[in-house]
Every structure is written in C-alpha cells, then in structure tokens.
Amino acid sequence: MRASLPTRVRAVLDVTGHMRQIDLVGPDVPRLRCRPGAHVVVHVPQRRVYSVWRHDPRAASLSIRVALHDAGGPGCTWARSVAEGDRVTLEPPRSKITLDGTARFHLFAGDETGAVPLLAMRAALRGSTASVHGVFEAAQPADEVPGAAGVAPLPWVHRGGASPVASRVLLRAVQDLDLPPGPGAAYLAGEAGTCRLLQRHLVEQRGWPRRAVRVQPQWAPGHPGFGAGRD
Ligand SMILES: Cc1cc2nc3c(=O)[nH]c(=O)nc-3n(C[C@H](O)[C@H](O)[C@H](O)COP(=O)(O)OP(=O)(O)OC[C@H]3O[C@@H](n4cnc5c(N)ncnc54)[C@H](O)[C@@H]3O)c2cc1C
Structure with missing residues (x-):
C-alpha cells in the first residue's frame, strides 16, 4: 500500500x-x-x-x-x-484503540472528538451479546454527535461554558455510571487531561486493571498537530 x-x-x-x-x-x-x-x-x-x-x-x-x-x-x-x-x-489507516472481543462488557467515554472513533467502535458491536455502557460530553445538546443509524445511543452530558480540558463534568458522569461488577473493557478518547482523569478513576477508584482501559488522547491545549508526528 x-x-x-x-x-x-x-x-x-x-x-x-x-x-x-x-x-x-x-x-x-x-x-x-x-x-x-x-x-x-x-x-x-x-x-x-x-x-x-x-x-x-x-x-x-x-x-x-x-x-x-x-x-x-x-x-x-x-x-x-x-x-x-x-x-x-x-496516509493509510493505523489503529491505536481497538475493541476487545473478549470483554464481558464495554464502556465508552469521551468528548466530541473522542466520540468519532468511539461511536464507530460502538456501532461495530452491533449484534454482540456483551452489554455496552458509557457517556459522552458535548458543550451543549446541539453538539451531541449522532451515532450510526440503528444503534442504541449512549447518554450525553453537557459542560456548558466549562472547560473541556481535564473535564470534571465527564469525570463525574463516569463516576456516576452504574456498571456491572468486575472490569469490562473501557475505551476513552478525547482531550488528553480528561482521558487521564477517567483512566485514573477506573484504575484507582473502581480497581480495574490498567490493561482493561484503552486510551486514545486526541488533543491537548498548546499542542498543535497532536499525535501527527512531524508537521
Ligand atoms: C488518534 C487521533 C484521532 C483523532 N480523531 C479526530 C477526529 O475524529 N475528529 C477530530 O475533530 N479530531 C480528531 N483528532 C484531533 C485532530 O488530529 C486535530 O488535533 C484537531 O482537529 C485540531 O487540529 P487543528 O489543526 O484545527 O488545530 P491544531 O493546530 O492541531 O491545534 C491548535 C490548538 O487548538 C486547540 N485544540 C485542538 N483541538 C481542539 C478541540 N477539539 N477543542 C478545543 N481546542 C482544540 C489546542 O489548544 C491546540 O493547541 C484526533 C487526534 C488523534 C491523535
């Protein structure tokens, strides 16, 4: 190729x-x-x-x-x-975040940019018997990113005028999720500081093994061309 x-x-x-x-x-x-x-x-x-x-x-x-x-x-x-x-x-596609086909359940969380890969992954679970959980964050209801047709939507929370950087709004929403017992597979994507907060919550507060949490930071303030390597 x-x-x-x-x-x-x-x-x-x-x-x-x-x-x-x-x-x-x-x-x-x-x-x-x-x-x-x-x-x-x-x-x-x-x-x-x-x-x-x-x-x-x-x-x-x-x-x-x-x-x-x-x-x-x-x-x-x-x-x-x-x-x-x-x-x-x-340039040809690459993968950083992928689905865990063996997971007992799946958990998705991210902001508007993270919702793009995460909703594509969620759509690929159509027909899977494992349950799907999660929450996304947008500035306001009008900014909620629609998922694929025919796939049950996940809930959204809204930060309003609050910063999307290291978002406490999304952290609180993930903390409030009622999840099945034991670790599943988590997929986190979006602003780098928010991803870190969510990862720390799952590992330190919910006791999930680090390997069960797949993270794709996609942007960070003051980092133009985040993740693109040479510019
Ligand atoms: C693996 C991966 C997948 C990605 N997938 C997507 C995707 O599907 N859709 C998508 O839109 N982006 C995605 N991104 C982010 C994308 O690559 C760019 O970083 C983003 O579009 C900003 O590019 P830019 O040239 O406009 O700004 P840049 O020149 O990259 O950044 C300028 C400044 O803008 C600010 N900034 C950047 N992004 C945001 C933001 N979302 N909100 C607020 N401020 C911001 C930062 O402070 C940054 O310093 C992904 C990144 C990675 C690493």
Whole structure:
C-alpha cells in the first residue's frame, strides 16, 4: 500500500454546528484495512490525524468527522472550507484503540472528538451479546454527535461554558455510571487531561486493571498537530 493515497471529496455535510463530515473517495480506498476506531493522517496540507467514521470498500469511500473548535488550527480551517471535488492526500489507516472481543462488557467515554472513533467502535458491536455502557460530553445538546443509524445511543452530558480540558463534568458522569461488577473493557478518547482523569478513576477508584482501559488522547491545549508526528 502506498504511503500517500490520493482521494477526492465526494461530499461535505454538517453533522452539528461544530462538526463536519467529509466523505472521500479514491482508487486505493477499497483495499484499505480499517479496524473500528482506526485513524488516518490527512494532509490539510499539514499532517492532521482523523478517526475513520465509516469505511465502505464497495463505494470506495471513507468518511471522517472533524470538530470545528474555537482555537482553529489548520485542520479546522481546512474542514471549514473543503468542498466537493477537492483533492485530498491521506496516509493509510493505523489503529491505536481497538475493541476487545473478549470483554464481558464495554464502556465508552469521551468528548466530541473522542466520540468519532468511539461511536464507530460502538456501532461495530452491533449484534454482540456483551452489554455496552458509557457517556459522552458535548458543550451543549446541539453538539451531541449522532451515532450510526440503528444503534442504541449512549447518554450525553453537557459542560456548558466549562472547560473541556481535564473535564470534571465527564469525570463525574463516569463516576456516576452504574456498571456491572468486575472490569469490562473501557475505551476513552478525547482531550488528553480528561482521558487521564477517567483512566485514573477506573484504575484507582473502581480497581480495574490498567490493561482493561484503552486510551486514545486526541488533543491537548498548546499542542498543535497532536499525535501527527512531524508537521
Ligand atoms: C488518534 C487521533 C484521532 C483523532 N480523531 C479526530 C477526529 O475524529 N475528529 C477530530 O475533530 N479530531 C480528531 N483528532 C484531533 C485532530 O488530529 C486535530 O488535533 C484537531 O482537529 C485540531 O487540529 P487543528 O489543526 O484545527 O488545530 P491544531 O493546530 O492541531 O491545534 C491548535 C490548538 O487548538 C486547540 N485544540 C485542538 N483541538 C481542539 C478541540 N477539539 N477543542 C478545543 N481546542 C482544540 C489546542 O489548544 C491546540 O493547541 C484526533 C487526534 C488523534 C491523535
């Protein structure tokens, strides 16, 4: 598989007032191997990492969902202006966070950006007998990221004007979850400080083994190009 994959924008749609979905098509897309939760580097033209929301090999299409945040770096600027027909270069998918197929139950928690891979993973559990739990955080109800069609939604909490960094709102919501006894598999994604707080809660307060908690930090204040390596 080539390191740089040419694609073209097939469609752009507003998922919420602060998130855009960009559907890309390209000759290499059908051959990509995408596990639920995988991400791609997109040349915007700087390198920025986006989770794969949907991969449809038959339609040769791959969709990403980009949060439009106020600090607005190159990724946001690109997502705001990208249009049907634009050429976009991708790097092949990689996975940091993956589903644990042996888990007795699954727990998902994250902010708006974390919801993209986590809801894709949650959709992949369709038909699984293991129960699914979790909670997501958005600034306000209108920013809740819709999941895949036909999949039962998980609850959302709202931080209002509070900071999304090291979010106590999401921590409290996870602390309040009524979970089955014993560890399941947890998947945490979003702002790095929030992920750390949630991980510490599961390990130190609920006594889960560290390996049962899979974490994907996706952004942090003052860290442009988070997770993209060289810029
Ligand atoms: C594995 C992985 C998967 C990711 N998946 C997604 C995804 O599916 N969707 C998505 O939108 N992003 C995702 N991200 C984050 C994405 O890569 C970019 O970091 C993000 O879009 C910001 O890029 P930017 O160029 O606009 O800003 P940058 O130039 O990267 O950052 C400028 C500043 O903006 C602030 N900032 C960055 N992100 C946010 C935010 N969400 N809210 C508030 N302030 C912010 C920070 O203070 C930062 O210093 C993922 C990151 C990783 C590592």
